[in-house]
Amino acid sequence: xxxVTQTPRYLIKTRGQQVTxxxxxxxxxxxxxxxxxxxxxxxxxxxxxxxxxxxxxxNFPGRFSxxxxxxxxxxxxxxxxxxxxxxxxLCASRQEGGRAYNEQFFGPGTRLxxx
Amino acid sequence: xxxxxxxxxxxxxxxxxxxxxxxNYSSSVPPYLFWYVQYPNQGLQLLLKYTSAATLVKGINxxxxxxxxxxxxxxxxxxxxxxxxxxxxxxxxxxxxxDDKIIFGKGTxxxxxx
Numbered sequence: 001x002x003x004v005t006q007t008p009r010y011l012i013k014t015r016g017q018q019v020t021x022x023x024x025x026x027x028x029x030x031x032x033x034x035x036x037x038x039x040x041x042x043x044x045x046x047x048x049x050x051x052x053x054x055x056x057x058x059n060f061p062g063r064f065s066x067x068x069x070x071x072x073x074x075x076x077x078x079x080x081x082x083x084x085x086x087x088x089x090l091c092a093s094r095q096e097g098g099r100a101y102n103e104q105f106f107g108p109g110t111r112l113x114x115x
Numbered sequence: 116x117x118x119x120x121x122x123x124x125x126x127x128x129x130x131x132x133x134x135x136x137x138x139n140y141s142s143s144v145p146p147y148l149f150w151y152v153q154y155p156n157q158g159l160q161l162l163l164k165y166t167s168a169a170t171l172v173k174g175i176n177x178x179x180x181x182x183x184x185x186x187x188x189x190x191x192x193x194x195x196x197x198x199x200x201x202x203x204x205x206x207x208x209x210x211x212x213x214d215d216k217i218i219f220g221k222g223t224x225x226x227x228x229x
Binding site: 004033035041042043045048056058090092103104105106107108109 | 149151156157158159160161164205215216217218219220221222
């Protein structure tokens with residue numbers, strides 16, 4: 001099976017712009033989670049989608065949003081970018097049901113730089 | 116609520132020496148615990164997980180971890196470090212509830228000295 005894929009891998013934006021990141025989960029996985037990784041804060045949970053519905057949400061401002069499509073692919077959007085949004089954004093998918101259902105499989109990430 | 120504390124943001128060991136990365140968790144319900152590894156410019160890869168079967172869990176690449184409920188710990192060990200073990204390691208916890216999110220520690224960067 002193909003792994004989790006994320007596009008684009010690298011992105012450079014300026015303050016005030018908006019950005020959309022894409023994630024394709026492993027085939028058959030219906031849950032997709034997003035994380036922000038920075039050197040100072042580590043991995044911080046943004047949100048999780050399951051069957052096109054947001055199931056869990058972290059403590060990020062409303063500028064961060066996401067959605068999931070019927071094929072389980074997910075996008076996250078950040079509006080009005082700030083310098084502090086520069087980070088590696090990781091997507092992870094997992095199966096539902098069975099003993100492995102809490103194991104997450106990560107994509108390689110999208111490196112966002114805000115200038 | 117769950118939380119994870121990883122002691123030491125950087126750990127250095129000599130090649131061939133014991134690797135010990137510390138993780139303490141807090142959970143109001145029985146947890147699932149994980150260790151992930153991240154190599155440069157890559158996503159996270161699962162090393163091992165504790166799901167309430169054996170308390171000593173063996174993972175990939177010779178790593179293992181022991182769940183100690185009395186100490187609320189889940190430390191990661193490897194008897195003999197290899198240069199290829201240099202990476203960042205993350206401990207994570209989640210409740211045994213299919214809808215719960217997974218909480219990660221801040222990570223420990225492991226350096227291997229020749």
